[in-house]
Amino acid sequence: MDGVHRAGMPGLFAEVRDGDRTWRGASGVADLATGRPVRPDMRQRVGSITKSFTAAAVMQQVEQGRIRLDAPIGGYLPHLVPGERGQKITVRMLLNHTSGLPDYIPYAFPSIRQYPSPQASASLDENRFRHFRPAELIELGLAAPPAGEPGGPIGVYSNTNYQLLGQLLERVTGTTAEEYITRNVIQRAGLRHTEFPAGTRINGPHARMYESLYGAIDPPRDYSVYDMSWTGTGAALVSTMEDVNRFYGKLLAGEIVSRSSLAQMQRTVPVRALDGTMINYGLGLHKVSVEGCGTFWGSDGTVWGARTMALTRDDGKRQMSVALNLERWNKPDSSGKPQPHPIDGALSALYRQAMCGDTTAQRGEDTP
Known part of the structure; x- marks a missing residue:
């Protein structure tokens, strides 16, 4: 972790579990201006x-x-996904990103398409206090050029899918x-520090979150x-x-959904991620x-200024x-x-040691 910090990451913190043993650690700062250190128990x-x-x-x-x-999905949400498209796209396709629906983010944040211009960050600032309605975001995704045919052999990662799944949950x-x-998920798993934010701020101790947008924001904001x-x-x-870690441990132990549901979640398809890489994706799970x-x-998870990677071995x-407080650092x-x-090489070394228990483990082609 110190190596990741030395490589340029302001701060990072992590928890690693091996059987009954738990290790928690942090390296670097939560605030570049004050030098306030990061702590392992911080929220992210x-x-x-x-x-x-x-x-789940x-x-x-x-x-x-x-x-x-x-x-x-058209049978549940005909007002959101009408017509032939709504009849072709299934709930499973939304869950595993094979719906063919494009991501709405480039349309909700149009300035990022100006990258690498410094103006690429304009939408990030304009939307800081903007409140979007789910239907508004879904409409942006549906109006954009399709990312593929519903049910195609290769999926395309899209946040539009999970906005629709949120509306489906509300409907049923x-x-x-x-x-x-x-x-039914957070409380069932016994999580005490996990929540959907009620406002624009994070409750409890947390780090500042620095976004570089691939060098378009310099210094990071x-x-x-x-x-x-x-x-x-x-x-x-x-x-x-x-x-x-507790959530994924409970999920893989069959304590959040049934074993048969978990088996469905672990049926993967190749999906092209937002950064262009290929991942093996199931129903809300990355293999x-x-x-x-x-x-x-x-x-893994990214928002403006923060990245998190969470993986649990199948047993x-x-x-x-692992939580990081700088995002899109590659210039x-x-x-x-x-x-x-x-930072890339230092992170790979950290992930290998955290997952394998030593620094000599060979990297598999799917390793993050």
Whole structure:
């Protein structure tokens, strides 16, 4: 962790579990201006780790017969996904990103398409206190050019899918998705420091969150105060590394959803992530195979200024959750392509040691 900090990460903190043993640590600063240090128990905006919580909530409703995985979303939400598209796209396709619906973020934050210009950050500032409605974000995604055909062999990662799943949960439970997830996933897992934020600030001790936007914001800007309605049931959760590990441990032990539901969640397809890389994605779960160390399940998560990586080995005995307070640190070359940074290699070494227990473990092709 000190190596990641020395490589340029302002601050990071983590929890690693190995059987009955738990290690927690932190390195660096939570605030560049004051030098306030990071602590292992700090809260973090965990980004798309939220999707695992949302998917678990959907699977609970599948178990109760209120949702069918292979039913068309248009049957539940005809006002949001009307016509032929609503009949072709199923709930499963939303969960595993094979719906063909594009991500709405480039349209909700249009200035980021101006990267690598310094003006690329304009939308981040303009939307800091803007409150989006889910239907508004869904409409942006549906109006954009399709990312593929529904049910295609290769998925395309899209936050539009998980906005729709939030609306589906509201439709079948009669309460907001955030309230349902809080009662039936967060509380069921016994998490004490995990919540959907009620306002623009994070409750409790936390680090400032520095966004570089691939060098377009220099020096990086703090976005820890932000209205998270732009991502909602896709990536808005605040949590701690202890809580995140506890959640994935309970999920993989069959204590949040049934074993048969978990098996459905672990059926993966190839999905192109937002950064262009290929990942193995199930229903709200990312599969990572590490040579010599086993198969891990979990998710990474990014929001403006923060990244979190959480992975649990399939036997539940080895877990890691790591929080970073700088995001999109890779600066571009003359063609605009982000270039490798020392942080990348230092993070890989940290992840390998956290997952495998030593620094000599070989990196598998799916290793984050």
